[in-house]
Every structure is written in C-alpha cells, then in structure tokens.
Amino acid sequence: MSARAQGVEVGYAPLVAALAALTLVAALASLTVGYARLDVAAALADAFAGRSTVAALVFEQIRLPRAALGAMVGFSLGLAGAALQGLLRNPLADPGVIGVSGGAAFGAVAVFYSGLAGVFALAMPLGGVAGAIVAALLLYGLAGRGAGTMTLILAGVTINSFAGALTALALNLSPNPYAAYEIMFWLMGSLADRSLPQLWLAAPLTVVGWALLLSSAPALDALSLGEDTAASLGFDLGRLRAQLVAGAALAVGAAVAVTGAIGFVGLVAPHLLRPFVGHRPGRLLLVSGLAGAIVLLAADVAVRLIPVHPELKLGVATALIGAPLLYGLIDRMRKEA
C-alpha cells in the first residue's frame, strides 16, 4: 500500500487548531479582497462606532456577509461530504455528486418560481432543505446500505439529472425571461451580493444540521467495520441514517438556498484530510468541515482576484477544479480495485 494510504497522522488537537487558524486567515483575506478599495481597520472602527461611512457600509453589507457565508457554507459542504462518505462507506459520496445539492437547488428554485419566496422570509432556505431531503431519501432508496461505488454514482447521476430537469422545467415555463436569467445565474452558485439577513436565515438551520452531523462521529467510526458490527456495538443504524440524512439536508439545503449549488467542495475536503486523521471517519468530520471552509473562502478570494468580468461564479470555479479531481480519484480507485 502506498505511503499515502499509510497516513501521515498528526495530533488531532494541533490539526484542528491549525485548520481553525487557516480558516481565520482565509476569512480575513476574504474581508480584505474586493472590488472597492477598503481600509478594513478603518471600516471596522467606523462600524463599531456606528458611523455609516461608505467604508463601514461596504464592510457590513458586502464583505462581512460574503466572508461569513463562505465560511459557513464551506464548513457545511465539507462536513456533510465527510458524514455522507462515512455513512455510505464510499469516498465518492458528496452532497453534489449524489444529488443532494441538485435537489436543494430545485427546492429553492421551486419556492422562488412559485412566488412563495415573497410570502415569508424562511421559504427559500426551507425549500432548499425540503429538496435536499427528498433527494437524500431517493438516494437512500436507490443506493441503499453500503452500496457499491457504481450504484451510488448511478443513483446520484439519476437524481441529479432529474433535479436538473425539474429546474430546467421551471426555467422553461418561466413567464418572465428576466426571472429565468436571474435563476440561471443564481444556480451557478456565488457568494457575491448576499446580505446579512440571508446569513441569519440560513444560520439556525445550518447549525442544527452541523450538530446532527458532528454528533454521529462514534457511530461512523463503528460503521467502518460494517453494519452488523456497528449494531453490535450498540448503535441504532436506522436512527443514524435518519440523523445523517436530516443533518446533511439541513446544512446543505440551507447553504444551497442562499448561495446556489457549489459542487465538489464536499468531495475534495474529506479526501484531502482523511490521511491526516488515520482515515477515521469520526475524526474526519470536524477537520473536513474546516477544510471545506478554507477551500471555499480561498476559491471565493480567487474569483475576485482573477481579472474576468463578469466575475467568475464560485460554483463554476469549484466545478472547474473539482471535476478533474473527481476524475483522477475514480481513475485511482479503478486501478486499485
């Protein structure tokens, strides 16, 4: 076996501390990088003093939501990816690849399209969560327990394309071309022009999702040895599945409803961190979430630094990097099999 699979395990606490520090650095970078020249220190001082200077407004209404959402959504994607990989015992599970993100996107679009979004503020995040739950349940029905890689990917492809078709149907039937245009751009996934209220709407659902996912750590460890062994160690697998599906749907659904579909972060983050925690699925959860936050914040800084106009959408950027990575991963698994 390669040195990579042997692992380069490091202490867990130092690893978490280092990743948390990196997340902070990435968030600070996200605060400082932008199209408007901004003296962050002065803006911060103005904001705290309650002075509505331009700098303070840019900071509060543009930079801060963008950085905070980047960290929150990235953490959700990395964490949900690690949890789903642990549950399905498959390194290719990811909320995007298996259709949960696509379902969430359709849920949010359906709410947007039906006009429910204007009725109450939480409609869009809740629509995203509902779409994600339906996708996760369909996936579970099709791919089942301990499904093979092939079944899982085929199930994901099916659900993704169906969710995509439904979303396209909404666009197709859109009475207003501008609404269709808006939906299309929203679907590409971005952190730009999001506001603090959107953050506050998504945050409670997200945090509940995180709690459900993080608390599954011991059960995911036990599941390494198969379902019978995990059950014999006292874990209720039915409850675990429900907990993880609900957790992933809440965290990812809320994230997608605010930012649109951002793929591959949930696939790449666990993959990068797995060797550092000795491949233990329980310990992977937190560090993978932090890695997801770092990756997403870094990508979001990158799209603002790349001199392309209009700005490269974040979901486009992550897919451009993530898809070749997935290809390489499948290729390696094929050779190992």
Add this chain to the structure above:
Amino acid sequence: MRIAARGLVVRFGARAALAGLDCNLVSGELVGLVGPNGAGKSTLLRVLAGLQRPDAGEARYDGRSAAELGRAALARRVAYLAQSGLSHWPLRVDHVVALGRLPHRRPFSPPSAADCAAIEAALAAAEVEALRARPIGTLSGGERARALLARALAVEADMLLADEPVASLDPLHQLRAMTLLRAVVRKGAGVVAVLHDLTLATRFCDRLIVLAEGRIVADGPPAALTDAVLAEAYGVVAVRGERDGEPFVVPWRAAPRRDGS
C-alpha cells in the same frame, strides 16, 4: 450471563433459516456451533447478538429481553465478531481494536484507563501487538482475522459470539485462536463460535450444538457428535481417533445415502 432462546423462527422468504429452535448458553463454556452450509448457524448467532429480530420466539439475557436490557447494555455484555472481516477504511490496527470500547465510552470523551488496558490486553491476547500501527488493509488474511478478533475481545463482554473466527487462519493460528478462545472462557466469559473444522471443534469445545436445516440435531459434549449425527447433519462418515487422551474426529467421505435414491 445466561442467554436463553425459546422457539426461535427466522424466515427468509419461504425458507425458514431457523425453524423453532431452543437453546441455553451460559458463561464459562466454549460452545461450538456446527452444521453444514445454510443450516442457520450465522442466523442463530445474529439473533443471539440482537442483530436480527426473529419472526417468532425470543432470546432473553439473564431473564431480560433485548429491549428491556437496552442497546447500550446489550452491547457491553454481548460482543459479536462478524464473518466478513473487512474494514471499509484503511484504519490502523489499534484504532480498529479501540472500536471495541465504544459501548463503554461516553461520546467525545478520551478513553479511560480501563479502555486503554482492555485495548492493550486484547492486542496482546490476539498476538497483534506488533501490527498495531499497520493499516488493516495491509495485513494478510490471517493477521486481519486476529486483529478483528482483538476488536471483539476489547469489548470484554460476558458473552462473545464469533462467526467463523478461525476460517481464514493457517493451522498454527487456528490452534492459537482456539487456545485463545479457551483462555477467554477460563476467565469466566462465554464463547459461542461458528466452526466448520470439526477436528478443532471436537478438540477445543466444551459443548457442540449441531444445526441442520434450522433445527438442533444434537447438543452436548463433543461426544454428542456421533456417527448418526454426522450422517444426518452433514452426510459424511468420519474417522475417529485419540491422541494423548484427546479424542478427535476427521470427516472422511460422503455417507452412503439411506434412501437409496
């Protein structure tokens, strides 16, 4: 601990894997669960471990049902070693063995001194101390089987239910594993092991339960494995002998069919 199973019935479609089966298992006994393929051995073990709900009948643990005892308590008192010795991730051997302590640990708290001691004892007992830092995927089949046995031992349960614990081991490690199971029994726990090797089963077990077609054909000391039982359960004729006062049985050839068909 005493596990009392009464009237167990498990059906898979039209086929009854267990067809109304009673048995009692107590700590301090090494019980060999033997019988031909498809006799219901693994199903019985899964029912006793609380992994499979029987269609009729129930297993009681010191007089209490699995539901009354609760998942966590059952997991601490009954350890189960699955037949398929695979780990889905390339975990280190000592991390795999540590999984056996999960029923005893409070979530998200570090392992206690008792946990560490149990892990070390299990690694030593299964002779996998030297492999502790190796990823389980890099081990040979026999080494992996011993590492997984160590995982089950780390539970320190009153009863160990092991599905074919020696199937993939070479002769030396088969003998060592059976000796190890004897040692577990000597320390007071009970062991029920599904075995295919009748020679090992008759030499090492205190008691054999012979299953065929979901029923118990014979239940008693190794001597209960008579020629009639062997012919009925397995359809084989065995050679018997004795060495240093220990009787042994070696399956020799197919038994002549009684019905002449």
